Amino acid sequence: MVPPRVLGTSQSSLVLRPGCRSLARDLLGSSGGCSWCWLALGKTSRYGCHGVPSSRVSSRELETSFAGLKCVCQLCEQTNFTCQTEGACWASVMLTNGREEVVKSCVSLPELNAQVFCHSSKNITKTECCYTDFCNNITLRLPVGSPRAPRAGKNPLHYGSLGNVRLGDLKIAAELFHKHPPLLFKLGLPLLVQRTIARTIVLQEIVGKGRFGEVWRGKWCGEDVAVKIFSSRDERSWFREAEIYQTVMLRHENILGFIAADNKDNGTWTQLWLVSEYHEQGSLFDYLNRGMVTVEGMVKLALSVASGLAHLHMEIVGTQGKPAIAHRDLKSKNILVKKNESCAIADLGLAVKHDSVLNTIDIPQNPRVGTRRYMAPEILDDAMNTNIFESFKRADIYSLGLVYWEIARRCSVGGITEEYQLPYYDVVPSDPSIEDMRRVVCEQKLRPNIPNQWQSCEALRVMGRIMRECWHANGAARLTALRVKKSISQLGLQEDSKA
Numbered sequence: 001m002v003p004p005r006v007l008g009t010s011q012s013s014l015v016l017r018p019g020c021r022s023l024a025r026d027l028l029g030s031s032g033g034c035s036w037c038w039l040a041l042g043k044t045s046r047y048g049c050h051g052v053p054s055s056r057v058s059s060r061e062l063e064t065s066f067a068g069l070k071c072v073c074q075l076c077e078q079t080n081f082t083c084q085t086e087g088a089c090w091a092s093v094m095l096t097n098g099r100e101e102v103v104k105s106c107v108s109l110p111e112l113n114a115q116v117f118c119h120s121s122k123n124i125t126k127t128e129c130c131y132t133d134f135c136n137n138i139t140l141r142l143p144v145g146s147p148r149a150p151r152a153g154k155n156p157l158h159y160g161s162l163g164n165v166r167l168g169d170l171k172i173a174a175e176l177f178h179k180h181p182p183l184l185f186k187l188g189l190p191l192l193v194q195r196t197i198a199r200t201i202v203l204q205e206i207v208g209k210g211r212f213g214e215v216w217r218g219k220w221c222g223e224d225v226a227v228k229i230f231s232s233r234d235e236r237s238w239f240r241e242a243e244i245y246q247t248v249m250l251r252h253e254n255i256l257g258f259i260a261a262d263n264k265d266n267g268t269w270t271q272l273w274l275v276s277e278y279h280e281q282g283s284l285f286d287y288l289n290r291g292m293v294t295v296e297g298m299v300k301l302a303l304s305v306a307s308g309l310a311h312l313h314m315e316i317v318g319t320q321g322k323p324a325i326a327h328r329d330l331k332s333k334n335i336l337v338k339k340n341e342s343c344a345i346a347d348l349g350l351a352v353k354h355d356s357v358l359n360t361i362d363i364p365q366n367p368r369v370g371t372r373r374y375m376a377p378e379i380l381d382d383a384m385n386t387n388i389f390e391s392f393k394r395a396d397i398y399s400l401g402l403v404y405w406e407i408a409r410r411c412s413v414g415g416i417t418e419e420y421q422l423p424y425y426d427v428v429p430s431d432p433s434i435e436d437m438r439r440v441v442c443e444q445k446l447r448p449n450i451p452n453q454w455q456s457c458e459a460l461r462v463m464g465r466i467m468r469e470c471w472h473a474n475g476a477a478r479l480t481a482l483r484v485k486k487s488i489s490q491l492g493l494q495e496d497s498k499a
């Protein structure tokens with residue numbers, strides 16, 4: 001079913017809602033023939049059905065018809081098991097550990113637009129989205145002969161870059177994993193359709209805090225997962241990051257593995273959850289603070305970051321293609337280190353997508369901006385052309401050069417290593433302003449210092465050259481992520497040949 005759409009300005013809004021026979025009957029005196037209702041709210045409120053002459057409507061009638069859908073909500077004890085939404089009522093039945101579990105709730109307009117919740121999978125989940133009051137007060141059953149979960153003790157199921165996420169008894173996920181992986185990646189995990197996953201996660205300990213909220217280590221099906229919890233005030237960041245992570249063909253070994261997005265509502269307040277793979281080594285910032293790295297370790301870290309960024313920046317053409325994506329907040333705290341000492345790029349809440357067909361840039365409506373310390377000079381002096389997508393990619397490359405400087409400083413050559421520092425630690429305060437950074441980067445044209453001793457090590461010498469080409473003042477003169485990846489890959493081959 002097509003979801004409602006809302007178009008509007010500060011003066012008025014237009015609501016289009018499908019299947020509005022009740023409105024046609026109540027307001028237009030018609031029992032049918034109305035596939036789309038519209039409502040113009042403003043000084044001269046009008047309503048009507050598509051193809052039918054419009055009529056005036058009283059404010060009381062407007063409130064009655066468009067105050068929001070009322071739906072059955074199993075988790076809403078405080079509101080008498082009722083919720084209200086401008087989106088849709090939602091009911092779903094799915095198999096969990098061999099038992100049918102039914103969930104009923106509201107779906108918001110942003111969730112409808114993400115096309116996550118109204119999806120059914122043959123013999124695995126059955127889901128209904130509807131658009132009249134309490135329409136989800138229905139009984140749903142899976143088809144007879146739906147697969148059942150096996151007894152406990154069977155081997156865990158793994159799939160690609162989901163890493164060590166154990167699905168255990170949820171054998172029914174195999175059908176979706178193996179037969180429809182593109183659909184799976186686009187929609188997240190339909191089997192656990194995001195609404196129920198929070199109920200199966202037990203939070204263990206807090207592992208980080210940021211502007212958005214908190215990151216927790218949680219347990220899901222016996223395995224560790226990361227749970228990023230946003231405050232309800234930061235819903236745009238949560239929704240944007242979930243939307244980007246569910247881009248078709250985004251999955252890559254050097255991009256954080258997404259599991260699900262969920263809004264966990266206890267009836268009085270809402271937590272916005274983003275569930276992903278858990279990497280116990282923490283961020284690259286933490287990793288570099290803890291100790292030094294070898295030349296081989298430096299090359300591995302640098303190559304994995306370049307590989308992840310090159311995949312983000314790359315457009316994949318085709319029916320199951322992927323748009324080019326720019327990160328816009330690349331820094332050592334937004335890069336995670338995996339068990340195998342390679343990296344995964346995380347925190348895509350500020351990312352932008354490029355539609356090459358329409359030549360449009362999908363810039364999120366988000367008050368957050370990138371981290372000032374890592375901002376490219378053209379952003380600091382407000383000279384970046386935001387109508388050209390290449391501008392965003394070039395700004396990412398500048399940030400990449402700074403991250404490489406952080407890694408290289410911790411590289412031990414001949415037993416000599418330098419203490420960890422953030423870029424520009426010696427010329428700006430610990431929490432620099434835009435003006436602080438603009439003065440240093442744009443006016444004084446300073447860049448992080450490259451020590452003379454790096455010239456005595458081929459790997460550090462090459463890394464120093466790459467950094468300079470990444471943080472060039474002229475964005476067009478910077479390397480591309482793919483070029484950086486190839487250069488470091490060649491460096492890795494040279495180091496291997498020496499071993």
